[in-house]
Amino acid sequence: MKIAVVGGGSTYTPELVDGFARLGSMVTELVLIDPAADRLEVVGAFCARILEHYGHPAKIWWTTDLDAGVTDADVAVVQLRVGGQQARIGDETFPLDCGCVGQETTGAGGLAKAMRTVPVVLDVASRIRDRAKPGAWIVDFTNPVGIVTRALLDAGHRAVGLCNVAIGFQRRFAAHLGVEPSAVTLEHVGLNHLTWERAAYVDGVNRLPELLESHLSELAAEVDLPAQVLRTLGNVPSYYLSYFYAHDRHVRELLNSPTRGQRVAEIEATLLEMYRDVALVEKPALLGERGGAYYSEAAVGLIASLHGFDDRAVHSVNVRNQGTLPFLPDDAVIEVSARATTAGPAVLPLNPLPPDLSGLIAHVWGYEELALDAALRGGRERVYHALLAHPLVGQHEKAEQLTDRLIASGRAHLAWAR
Numbered sequence: 001m002k003i004a005v006v007g008g009g010s011t012y013t014p015e016l017v018d019g020f021a022r023l024g025s026m027v028t029e030l031v032l033i034d035p036a037a038d039r040l041e042v043v044g045a046f047c048a049r050i051l052e053h054y055g056h057p058a059k060i061w062w063t064t065d066l067d068a069g070v071t072d073a074d075v076a077v078v079q080l081r082v083g084g085q086q087a088r089i090g091d092e093t094f095p096l097d098c099g100c101v102g103q104e105t106t107g108a109g110g111l112a113k114a115m116r117t118v119p120v121v122l123d124v125a126s127r128i129r130d131r132a133k134p135g136a137w138i139v140d141f142t143n144p145v146g147i148v149t150r151a152l153l154d155a156g157h158r159a160v161g162l163c164n165v166a167i168g169f170q171r172r173f174a175a176h177l178g179v180e181p182s183a184v185t186l187e188h189v190g191l192n193h194l195t196w197e198r199a200a201y202v203d204g205v206n207r208l209p210e211l212l213e214s215h216l217s218e219l220a221a222e223v224d225l226p227a228q229v230l231r232t233l234g235n236v237p238s239y240y241l242s243y244f245y246a247h248d249r250h251v252r253e254l255l256n257s258p259t260r261g262q263r264v265a266e267i268e269a270t271l272l273e274m275y276r277d278v279a280l281v282e283k284p285a286l287l288g289e290r291g292g293a294y295y296s297e298a299a300v301g302l303i304a305s306l307h308g309f310d311d312r313a314v315h316s317v318n319v320r321n322q323g324t325l326p327f328l329p330d331d332a333v334i335e336v337s338a339r340a341t342t343a344g345p346a347v348l349p350l351n352p353l354p355p356d357l358s359g360l361i362a363h364v365w366g367y368e369e370l371a372l373d374a375a376l377r378g379g380r381e382r383v384y385h386a387l388l389a390h391p392l393v394g395q396h397e398k399a400e401q402l403t404d405r406l407i408a409s410g411r412a413h414l415a416w417a418r
Helices: 013-023 037-054 066-070 084-091 094-098 107-131 145-154 165-177 208-214 216-222 227-233 239-245 247-255 260-275 285-289 295-306 355-377 380-389 396-409
Strands: 002-006 029-033 059-063 075-078 137-140 159-162 184-191 194-202 314-320 333-341 344-347
Touching (some): 002 066, 002 107, 013 029, 013 037, 013 295, 029 037, 029 066, 037 059, 066 107, 075 107, 075 295, 084 107, 084 260, 094 107, 094 247, 107 137, 107 145, 107 355, 107 396, 137 295, 145 159, 145 314, 145 333, 145 355, 159 295, 159 333, 165 184, 165 208, 165 216, 184 355, 194 239, 194 355, 216 227, 239 247, 260 285, 295 314, 295 333, 314 344, 380 396
Parallel strands (some): 002 075, 029 059, 075 137, 137 159
Antiparallel strands (some): 159 314, 184 194, 184 333, 314 333, 333 344
C-alpha cells in the first residue's frame, strides 16, 4: 500500500511515521509532500531513520511535487496548516480584542482557519483524485476537521475525517479501569471538537458511571472544567467544550499568557534542530508536547480498517449524518464511533441525546454550514453571518468587529479580500 502524506514537512510527521513503523505492516511505500523543501528534507531524513530503526521495509521518499507524490497512492493523509504557526497565532489573538476566546478551531479563529484552508484542501483533493488509484481514500486530519471533511464530501471525494480526541479518552479510561485500550468502546458523539463521551463499554457493560464516581476530579482536570459540570452532564465532554462551558475564564487567561501557537512555534524550532541530528532514530519526548497525542495509532488503525486488515476495530471519525442524529440533515458531517470496513465507516448505535447536547450541536452545526459557505464563496456579509450564528459570538457588535479583524488578519490568504 502506498500512502502519501500531504503536509509531510510538519514536525509532527515523525509521530505518524513512528506509528507506521510500529503498526503499519501493510505499508510498502510512504511519500512525504510539502512545499517547504528545506524543512521537508530534515523531516524526511529523520523519518527514514525511524523506519530503518524499526526494520520496516517500506520505501520512503519526499518531494515538493504534489502531483508526483500522490500518483498511484492508495491513501492520502492530508494534514495542512495554511499560513503556518504565524497564522495560527493570529487566529488565537484577534478575537480577544472583542472579548471572545482566541482558538484555532472554534469561534472567530476557527472560522479564519476554515476560510483560508478549505479552498486549498479542495484543490489538493482534486489533484489526488486525478492521480491516485481509483477508490483511494483521503484521510483528513486538517482542522477544522468537520468543516473540511464536509467540503471534501460535498465535492464528491472519498474522504473521512479523523480526530485524536476520542482515542485519548479511550487510553485514559482504559488505564483507570485496568484494561487494554482495545477493550474499551466509546459512545463518542457530536461535531468535531464539540464531542462528549457518553458511555465506555467493556464487555458490553457501560463503565462510565463508575469512572465518574471514582475518578471525577481527575477527569474534570483533564478536560479543564469544574467537576460539577461533568457530574451534571453525566458524561465526559471533550476539553474543547471548556471553551463553551468556561468561555470567560479562558478569555481572561488568554489575555495574560502567550498563545498556544507561540509555544508550538518554539517547540517546532527545537524539534527541527533535534531532527537534524543523524544519531536520532526515535521520536523525541518533546514531540509529545507538540499536540495530537495518539494521532499515529488513530491514523494507522483507521487506514488498516479501511483496507480490510481489521474490520472489528472501532474508530471515531467524521462522516455523513445519514439519520444518526435525527435533528440534523442527512448530509451534515458529525463525529461518532464507527466500525470501518472497505466500504467505509459504519456508525455504531447511539442512545438518544438530551436537549442540552442536541441543542448545542444543532447551534454549532448551523454556524458550520454558514462557515463553509463563507469559505467557498467569500464576502464580508457571509463572514459576518457565520460569526453572528456562532454561540461564542452571537452579538451584532462583536460579529461586526470580528469580521473586520478576521478579514484584515487573513488578507494574504483570502483572494477576495485583497
